[in-house]
Amino acid sequence: VTVGLYINISKLFNPEMLRGVVRTTKTVKTYRTNALPTESSVFGALPRNAIRNDYCRFAAQTQTEKQNARILFSFLDVLNGIYEKHLPGHYKRDKDLVAEQVIGDFMLKERQPYSTVNVNVNHAIKYHRDSGNFKGNMSNVLVLKEGLKGGELVFPEYGFALSQNDCWLSIFDGQGEIHGVMPIFDNGTRRKPYRASIVYYTLEQLKHCYPYKQEIERLKVVSTERAEKRAAGINPSQQLKK
Ligand SMILES: [Fe+2]
Numbered sequence: 452v453t454v455g456l457y458i459n460i461s462k463l464f465n466p467e468m469l470r471g472v473v474r475t476t477k478t479v480k481t482y483r484t485n486a487l488p489t490e491s492s493v494f495g496a497l498p499r500n501a502i503r504n505d506y507c508r509f510a511a512q513t514q515t516e517k518q519n520a521r522i523l524f525s526f527l528d529v530l531n532g533i534y535e536k537h538l539p540g541h542y543k544r545d546k547d548l549v550a551e552q553v554i555g556d557f558m559l560k561e562r563q564p565y566s567t568v569n570v571n572v573n574h575a576i577k578y579h580r581d582s583g584n585f586k587g588n589m590s591n592v593l594v595l596k597e598g599l600k601g602g603e604l605v606f607p608e609y610g611f612a613l614s615q616n617d618c619w620l621s622i623f624d625g626q627g628e629i630h631g632v633m634p635i636f637d638n639g640t641r642r643k644p645y646r647a648s649i650v651y652y653t654l655e656q657l658k659h660c661y662p663y664k665q666e667i668e669r670l671k672v673v674s675t676e677r678a679e680k681r682a683a684g685i686n687p688s689q690q691l692k693k
Pocket residue numbers: 579580581625630
């Protein structure tokens with residue numbers, strides 16, 4: 452049984468373009484439970500967030516960093532081809548599930564199972580399982596790394612690790628298998644060392660999205676309702692406190 456894939460992509464795709472993305476993208480520090488703070492930027496589709504952005508939309512950087520987005524999305528055909536060729540069963544399952552449940556407006560490319568891309572820079576990650584993706588879907592992680600040692604991807608329950616050197620793509624069940632990334636150290640060969648993991652995935656919550664135009668309509672209705680309730684003195688958060 453094939454359970455995953457680990458492959459060098461440097462002969463299939465020019466990594467220099469992707470290195471440019473890593474150098475220029477504006478990362479944001481995020482804090483998640485059970486993980487160290489991470490520096491990352493997000494491109495592509497995001498689901499509704501009731502508190503801050505109550506509509507399905509595209510991450511701001513998809514617009515503000517158009518060239519970076521184009522380069523990140525241009526790797527999709529390579530990724531898709533590799534995934535389909537080497538893990539056809541998993542690929543078909545991911546693709547069919549996502550196609551069935553997510554509106555095409557929110558997919559990065561037709562007939563491919565990805566909606567969103569993260570560029571994570573320079574972080575070790577404690578042992579964890581991925582969450583938020585469609586259940587059973589594989590995690591697709593491309594690593595770019597120069598001037599650093601360490602950063603191996605460890606699967607503690609199996610007692611092995613992937614070195615995750617420069618230009619290596621791993622496809623594995625990140626939600627099923629516990630994994631973590633070892634600390635990284637400067638090896639002294641580069642002025643600006645870096646390790647980036649570029650992750651392609653689809654968030655399960657996107658299954659609730661309407662077509663984009665309807666999302667905007669819905670947002671107007673929801674915002675109006677909330678404004679009217681506030682105006683009438685009904686504050687939902689105060690009601691909860693009573
Ligand atoms: Fe992970």
